[in-house]
Amino acid sequence: MTSRTLHDARVVETTDVAVGARRVVLEPPTGARRRADPGTHLDVRVEVPGGRPEIRSYSVVDSTPDGSRLAITVLRSPTSRGGSAHVHRLRPGDVLRCTAPLQNFPVRIGAQRYLLLAGGVGITALAATARTLTRLGADVDLVYAGRSRDRMPYLQDLQAELGDRVHPAVSEEGDRLDVDALIARTAREAPGTEAYVCGPLGLLDAVTRAWRRHGLPPTALRYETFGSSGRHSAQAFRVQLPALGIETVVEPGSTVLESLQRSGADLMYDCLKGECGLCVLPVRHVDGLVDHRDVYLSEQQREAADSLCVCVSRVAAGPQGREPLLVLDLP
Amino acid sequence: MTRRTTVTELDVPGRVTAKIFPHPLNAWYAVAWDHEVTAKAPTARTVAGRPLALYRTQDGRPVALDDACWHRLAPLSLGKLVGRDGIQCPYHGLQYNAAGRCTAMPAQPTVNPSALVTSHPVVERHRYVWVWPGDPLLADAATIPDMHQMDSPEWAGDGLTIEAPCNYQLILDNLMDLTHEEFVHGSSIGQAELSESEFTTRHEDDGSVTVTRWMRDVEPPPFWRKNMRDKFPGFEGRVDRWQIIHYYAPSTICIDVGVAEAGTGAPEGDRSRGVNGYVMNTITPETDTTSHYFWAFMRNYRLDSQLITTQLREGVRGVFAEDEAMLVAQQRAIDANPDKVFYSLTVDAGGMWVRRTLDRMLAAEGRALTIPASPASPATAPARATS
Ligand code: FES
Ligand code: FES
Ligand SMILES: [Fe+2]
Numbered sequence: 001m002t003s004r005t006l007h008d009a010r011v012v013e014t015t016d017v018a019v020g021a022r023r024v025v026l027e028p029p030t031g032a033r034r035r036a037d038p039g040t041h042l043d044v045r046v047e048v049p050g051g052r053p054e055i056r057s058y059s060v061v062d063s064t065p066d067g068s069r070l071a072i073t074v075l076r077s078p079t080s081r082g083g084s085a086h087v088h089r090l091r092p093g094d095v096l097r098c099t100a101p102l103q104n105f106p107v108r109i110g111a112q113r114y115l116l117l118a119g120g121v122g123i124t125a126l127a128a129t130a131r132t133l134t135r136l137g138a139d140v141d142l143v144y145a146g147r148s149r150d151r152m153p154y155l156q157d158l159q160a161e162l163g164d165r166v167h168p169a170v171s172e173e174g175d176r177l178d179v180d181a182l183i184a185r186t187a188r189e190a191p192g193t194e195a196y197v198c199g200p201l202g203l204l205d206a207v208t209r210a211w212r213r214h215g216l217p218p219t220a221l222r223y224e225t226f227g228s229s230g231r232h233s234a235q236a237f238r239v240q241l242p243a244l245g246i247e248t249v250v251e252p253g254s255t256v257l258e259s260l261q262r263s264g265a266d267l268m269y270d271c272l273k274g275e276c277g278l279c280v281l282p283v284r285h286v287d288g289l290v291d292h293r294d295v296y297l298s299e300q301q302r303e304a305a306d307s308l309c310v311c312v313s314r315v316a317a318g319p320q321g322r323e324p325l326l327v328l329d330l331p
Numbered sequence: 332m333t334r335r336t337t338v339t340e341l342d343v344p345g346r347v348t349a350k351i352f353p354h355p356l357n358a359w360y361a362v363a364w365d366h367e368v369t370a371k372a373p374t375a376r377t378v379a380g381r382p383l384a385l386y387r388t389q390d391g392r393p394v395a396l397d398d399a400c401w402h403r404l405a406p407l408s409l410g411k412l413v414g415r416d417g418i419q420c421p422y423h424g425l426q427y428n429a430a431g432r433c434t435a436m437p438a439q440p441t442v443n444p445s446a447l448v449t450s451h452p453v454v455e456r457h458r459y460v461w462v463w464p465g466d467p468l469l470a471d472a473a474t475i476p477d478m479h480q481m482d483s484p485e486w487a488g489d490g491l492t493i494e495a496p497c498n499y500q501l502i503l504d505n506l507m508d509l510t511h512e513e514f515v516h517g518s519s520i521g522q523a524e525l526s527e528s529e530f531t532t533r534h535e536d537d538g539s540v541t542v543t544r545w546m547r548d549v550e551p552p553p554f555w556r557k558n559m560r561d562k563f564p565g566f567e568g569r570v571d572r573w574q575i576i577h578y579y580a581p582s583t584i585c586i587d588v589g590v591a592e593a594g595t596g597a598p599e600g601d602r603s604r605g606v607n608g609y610v611m612n613t614i615t616p617e618t619d620t621t622s623h624y625f626w627a628f629m630r631n632y633r634l635d636s637q638l639i640t641t642q643l644r645e646g647v648r649g650v651f652a653e654d655e656a657m658l659v660a661q662q663r664a665i666d667a668n669p670d671k672v673f674y675s676l677t678v679d680a681g682g683m684w685v686r687r688t689l690d691r692m693l694a695a696e697g698r699a700l701t702i703p704a705s706p707a708s709p710a711t712a713p714a715r716a717t718s
Contacts, residue, residue, distance in 0.1 A: 037468055109467045110394065110430035110450030112416060136452060137472055192416055194430060219432050219442050275443045298440035 004099050006045055007032045011094045012069065018153040020076040021121060022088050023061070024096075025069055032100050036063040036070055038128035039105035039224075044072070045097035048082030056083040059125040059198075059224075060101055061154070070101065073153055075121040105196070105224045107132065112192030114140040117182075117207060119199020120151065125224050126198055127154055134162055145169040145177040145203070179203070183210035191216065197223040232291045232316035237324035239315075241265060242284075244330070256310040256326070267310070274312035281328045283308050288315045288324030348673040348686070349700050350665050352500035354379050354616035355692040356465030358581045359475045361613045361625050362453075363460045364492070368393045373418060375408035377617045379464040383451065384408035388416035394429045395451040395462045401425065401433060407448070457481040459613065459625060465696070476579035480609045480629040487634040489644045490611065490627025493655055497662035499582055499616040500686070502624055505654055506584045506612055507542060507681035509574055515653050519554045519646065522546075524572075532680040538580040538688035542681040546572040548593045554646060555590045558606045561639055562632045569593040570605070576681060580688050586610040607631050610647070620662060626651060 009032075013025035026042075041059045048054050058072040074087040090096060107114075107129045114133055116126045123144055133140040142165055146152035149170055159166045169177035186193050193216075197207050204223055211221045234252040239259060241247075246263045250256050257269055257279055269279035274294025283290075283306050292302045294309035301307060308328070315324040362378050363385060370387040375398055377383065382398035384407040396418065398406045405422035413419045416429040425446065426435040433446035452463040452470035457478040463470040480486040495502060505511065512521040530544040551559060551570045559566040570590035577585045591597035591605025608630045615623040628647045633639050675683060693699045 107468075108430050108432065108447065108450065109452055109470075110396075111432075112388070112392070112429060132468055136467070136470055137454070192428070194432070217434050219434055219444060219446075220428075271443075271445075273445075275445060277439065295444055296439075296441055301440070 004043060004102070005032075006043075006097045006099060008095045009070075009098050011090045011092055011096060013092060014090060017073060018155075019148075019151045021073055021151075021153045022076065023071055023073045023153070024087060024090055025071045026096060026098065027069055028067065028098075028100065033067040034100045035065060035067045036060040036101035036128075037103060038107050038132045039125065040101035040103045041105075041125070042070065042072060042101060043099040044083075044087070046083040046086040048086070054083065057102075058087075059105075061124045061127050062131075063101075063128075067101065073121065073124045105129075105198075105222070107196065108194070109133075109136055109138065111194035111220075112139065113190045113194070114138055115182075115186060115193050115195040116140065116142040117195060117197045117199070117203070118142065118144045119177075119203040120146050121153060122197075122199035122203075122224075123152070123154055123158075124198075126196060127158060129196060130158065130162060130165070134165060140165055141167060143167045143169060143177065143182065145199070146171070148172040177203075179206040180210045180213075183207065183214050183216070187214035187216050192220075194220045195222065197221070230291045230293045230314065232289060232314070234314060235316060235324070237288065237315045237317075237326060239326045239328065241328050241330070250314070250326075255312065256308070256314070256328075260310065260328075269311050272311045274309045277309065279309055279311045280307050280331075281310050282306060282331060283326070284329050285327040286315060286325070287322055288318045288326075290314075290326075291316050348675060348683075349500075350673055351498045351619055352686065352689060353619070353693060353698060353700070354499060355581050355689065355696060357463070357469050357696055358465065358692065359454070359461040359463055359470070359472075360582070360615040361459040361623070362395065362462040362615065364625070365393075365455055365458050365460055368460050370412065372412065373408045373410065375406065376623070378462055378623075379616050380618055381464050382406065382408075383462065384410075384418065385460065386412055386418060388429055390415070392416070392429065393453045393455055393460045394418075395453045395460075396427065396431050397449040397451075399448065401427075401446045401448055458627075476583035476585075476613070478583065478585060478611055478613065480585070481611060481627060485634075486609065486629040486631050487636075487640055488608075488627055488629035489640050490625065491644065491648060493624040493626070493651060494617075495614075495622045495624045495655055495658055496620065497622060497658040498620055498665075499614045499622040500689070501658050501661055502612075502614045502622055503578070503582060503584065503685050504679070504682040505658060506586065507540070507576060507578060507685055508678045509544070509576070509586075510678050511654075511657075515657055516650050519650050520552050522549060522552045524549045526678075530678075532684065534684045534688075538691065540576075540578040540681055540684040540688070542574075542576040542578075544574045545598050547598065551590050554650075555606070557646075558608070558630075558643075559590060559592075561636075562606050563592075563604075566592075571595075571597045573597065578681065578685055578688075581692055582615065583613040585612070608643070620666075 009026040009028045012027045015023045017023045041057045043055050043057050045053050046056050061071045061073050063070045074084050076084050076088050116130050118126045130142045169175050236251050239250055239256055244265055248259045248263045250259045270276045277296035290305050291314045293312040315326045317324050360378050368385045373384045373386040383395045384398040385395050387393050398408050400420040407418050410419045410421040417426050419426045424437040428434050431448040431450035433442055436442050452467050454461045454472045456475050458481045510526045513525050524546040528546045532542050534540045548569050571593050572590045575587040589605050589607040595604035597605050611627045613625050628643045690699050
């Protein structure tokens with residue numbers, strides 16, 4: 001949708017909004033101004049030690065309606081690879097190379113109720129969503145978990161604006177978020193809830209598990225994911241399709257589907273995102289760990305490991321460390 | 332109903348007399364009377380060129396989904412309602428919830444996460460269901476026009492819908508200039524004094540427009556004589572008559588109408604010796620050349636008389652049938668004369684301000700006929716003026 005072109009945005013304001021959390025207000029050049037809808041982020045070019053530029057994504061916390069000013073908020077992480085340090089060094093007048101607002105966490109209106117669940121700096125992805133849904137008159141609750149109030153950016157602002165729709169869970173005050181109890185209550189009292197989650201992986205895992213355990217519809221749980229969702233990192237592996245006499249290698253930057261097509265196989269596919277299931281092929285044999293990266297197969301089908309979405313899924317090396325191999329059939 | 336003609340642009344910049352006017356998308360439009368949207372079965376209705384499937388959830392919330400299934404675009408409005416807030420496609424059975432998210436795909440165990448149809452913001456107010464066909468994130472229920480007479484205990488009345496085969500702007504023109512009553516409605520509400528009396532036109536920063544016309548010491552036309560006699564049995568004599576037309580963007584017009592015994596102070600504010608009604612009109616563009624025209628007549632006297640409610644509704648229905656015949660004929664003439672333009676008279680002042688408001692709304696969407704789009708100029712009108 002939106003172009004990923006980088007442009008020079010001017011830093012017009014930097015403020016500490018919580019312990020270690022710096023708010024940076026950017027002014028994009030006139031031609032690159034676009035309204036930042038809730039759920040949008042900026043891809044930002046940062047310098048990491050050694051001078052290599054890298055791209056990081058930061059949610060737009062708030063913005064002017066015409067996109068002339070956009071705020072991001074970055075937590076200075078002690079384990080930073082350099083991205084957060086770069087942003088924390090910025091001063092008014094500096095320039096930051098970044099994209100226009102990009103959307104991959106859109107809010108949909110019309111749900112019976114919304115549960116927004118933010119952990120720490122994850123609030124940056126949900127603050128604008130909470131404000132917008134409130135203005136639209138939706139039934140919305142924002143659960144905001146953190147260690148201490150001084151480590152929870154925008155908590156006070158949001159409480160002032162949204163009142164008792166905001167439910168802080170501050171662990172140092174003995175108020176640790178009980179994810180299971182929260183989701184159980186949702187299932188009991190408002191099964192029509194749509195949940196949006198942003199926070200550390202632990203929170204996400206806990207929510208996903210509780211959501212499933214309490215029988216809530218998987219499509220009503222939305223979370224922010226940047227990038228690939230594989231459990232294993234991509235590596236090269238061999239793939240064979242005996243029915244067509246094909247043997248080839250799938251490089252880290254390629255897919256099973258592409259490699260087989262390049263070797264002459266005529267295969268059906270459509271979405272290329274692991275959603276539609278049109279590319280699924282039967283698995284005859286695997287040497288290594290199957291990394292299902294699709295959302296089409298059910299959990300039982302994954303465990304059986306007798307089929308694979310060849311557009312996204314991969315194989316990684318098993319414990320024996322042998323070169324991974326995938327042998328596929330035609331349906 | 333799906334016939335489309337192209338928008339006729341102006342040849343003179345700065346004048347907004349396009350014959351067929353495009354409709355703003357970022358606006359609330361009445362999509363149905365509240366009783367037309369049910370929890371039993373979906374209703375199909377097109378608003379601003381978008382086919383919608385309307386229904387109510389089990390707990391009574393109205394829902395407006397795009398009427399085209401994510402899968403193969405079959406109309407959801409032909410499907411059935413399922414569960415607490417869902418609708419099922421009649422073709423392969425995909426189910427959606429009120430947010431338009433697909434919740435079940437019968438032929439497979441999982442649901443494609445990108446499967447959804449657009450769910451539009453919906454608000455129920457003033458006996459209508461309102462929908463926002465444009466960008467959902469800009470919707471603000473506070474901008475729904477004030478039609479409180481529709482459901483206030485101080486007013487009584489009823490209305491109907493006209494499926495008008497004409498562009499919505501033609502209906503707005505018709506309501507902003509009531510001098511046509513003398514010619515179109517001669518047997519009920521028309522009289523010569525309509526064209527002879529002075530009127531004022533005012534417009535406000537929010538785009539609203541008011542046209543005020545007083546006719547002092549005139550013979551009441553048949554419709555108004557009857558209404559006076561409902562309140563003051565045996566009434567005879569002359570009246571002071573008023574028409575105060577309130578336009579609210581984009582397409583709602585509430586007309587304060589009435590007559591009072593001549594010389595009893597109605598123009599100065601004492602309406603106690605008179606009868607007062609409100610003609611409530613809200614027009615929803617269906618396509619460029621068809622409109623849903625919702626109207627009602629509300630009165631603030633003899634509130635408990637269902638007889639009067641019915642008589643007034645039927646009386647106004649007859650009057651509006653005369654308008655409809657003219658509007659249909661006008662749209663046909665416009666279609667048959669693509670090269671001819673509109674000219675304006677002083678009586679068009681109200682309608683011309685309406686066009687300017689609409690053009691500013693369109694400008695904010697980057698679709699203006701005459702005003703260049705600029706992010707720095709929001710859709711607000713300059714300071715008010717009087718003509
Ligand atoms: S092409 Fe759609 S799942 Fe692979
Ligand atoms: S078109 Fe709706 S389910 Fe196939
Ligand atoms: Fe008329």
